[in-house]
Amino acid sequence: MDFAAFATAAADIEAEPSDSGVRSRVADLLGRSGEDLPTVVRFLLGRVFPAHDSRTLDVGPKLCYEAIARAAGRNVSADDVERRLAELGEVGEVAASYDFGGQQGLGAFGSGGDSLTVADVDDRLHELAAAEGAGSQDRKLDTLFGLFNRTSPEEARYLARLVLSEMRIGVGEGTVRDAVGEAFDVPVAEVERALQVSNDYGLVAARAREGGADALAELTLDVGRPVQAMLAQTGTVGDAVSGWGEVAVETKFDGARVQIHYDGESVSLYSRNMEDVTDPLPEIVATVEEAVDAPVILDGEVVAVDEDGDPLPFQQVLRRFRRKHDVAKAREDVRLRLHAFDCLHAGGEDLLEAPLVERHDRLAAAFGGEDGEPVAALRLCSDPDRIEEIESRALAAGHEGIMLKNPESAYTPGKRGQNWLKRKPDVETLDLVVTGAEWGEGRRAKLLGTFELSARTRDGYATVGNVATGITDEELETLTERLEPHARAEEGTEVDIEPAVVFEVGYEEIQSSPATDSGYALRFPRFLGVRVDKGPDDSDTLARVERLAGDDGS
């Protein structure tokens, strides 16, 4: 495929306003990409290499501006290019604004044969990525100049964006997934699974075209080819227990994610961004090599520890991950410990679909049996008090907290699903008495709007602040009707209300405050409903507010 045809399609896609239009245009382009299909897919996503490949072009903006300037002619400098960028705002627009004398000139002489192809661009960019050592920046500049020199303005626009990983034509990974389904008539779920295991959009598109769903189903994990890490959401113990009954509780380690691949001979390690971090982490390589004797893919966290083995802040780990030179010295400065918590592949078998508990057993087996270093303990429990206990112990040991996982769940690469929850404290709601209110303004002048809340004390009530959010207009009407009969006095827009109605109120935390009678104020209070089943004598006491404030650590 000519690069000009790719550039024209990219321009059409960029100009297309609707999502479904973008998808069909991408599908159409994929359908006519011929042998360049994998490359076209990567280019659409602004990539030269598949996501699992840690190679990069390593071309900074300056080098790209320099190449554009050189192709633009003698009178143009990299500074001129930068000035134009300040005016036009985007490197593609800048590249397209120069006349590099590409295609049109050659076409005029009827040569036609020298047009730049997608494969040419791909080959040259691979060469460029491989350049290293002395003089490599000059060679990269020469290669880029050579490419720009052959481009028309439209081609230059997309070449510049590709080189700087700024394709931005409105095509995300989801669009490509759906377009592959549409172009080659395969179910999107099959495409999704194939993408998860291979982490290579180009490969998946080619397989879908060659052999449809059957060919996609044959794609499996490959030891040495990293996949995206499964991600977590925040959630409460309440969410976890009510959702799954039994919860798999693990320590949340404060370090950096690492994916471990062992092919039976050597270990390779990948960061959360799938960078190869094998060389900077020799002691993790050694830990795995010593203990594991069959091919596996594992997931875990690497934590920096002090001399007593207690965890250090995670920045220390990142320092080790980035270290390229003097690794031996770095190793003395920052000691590392592995906590492995998942197993994606073992004994020649992909385990992504297996339930977490089974994957954990396979993990323990890979390290020769029981839980214990470096295998993170997984505790099954359904009692919230016991979960709190595990959390307190994790915190006391210097860890970040706990993770709550669905014991039956599959491993879903790249997904921030509901099956792994980072524990967020459950906030207990308060049932508080309304002791005052304020008339609204404008269209709400006939409705009570803000409500003063109080907690019960030994001899009366003490205010803990006001609530005005979380209430619909309809609710304001019924609340006004309910409260008006209890109004004792009015001054301006303020109404004094006798304790009668109890609100259930949520909040983010309880802070001490000089502005209330109680000395406490709710942060971000939210109206949740009227406790019609409760009278003022059943409402929460100031003692409970005090206790919750203490529990909150505020």
Ligand code: AMP
């Ligand atoms: P966050 O970075 O706050 O989104 O939390 C998710 C991260 O916690 C994961 O990407 C892991 O790097 C890390 N983590 C620590 N311990 C665990 C664990 N037991 N299970 C899963 N992830 C963990």
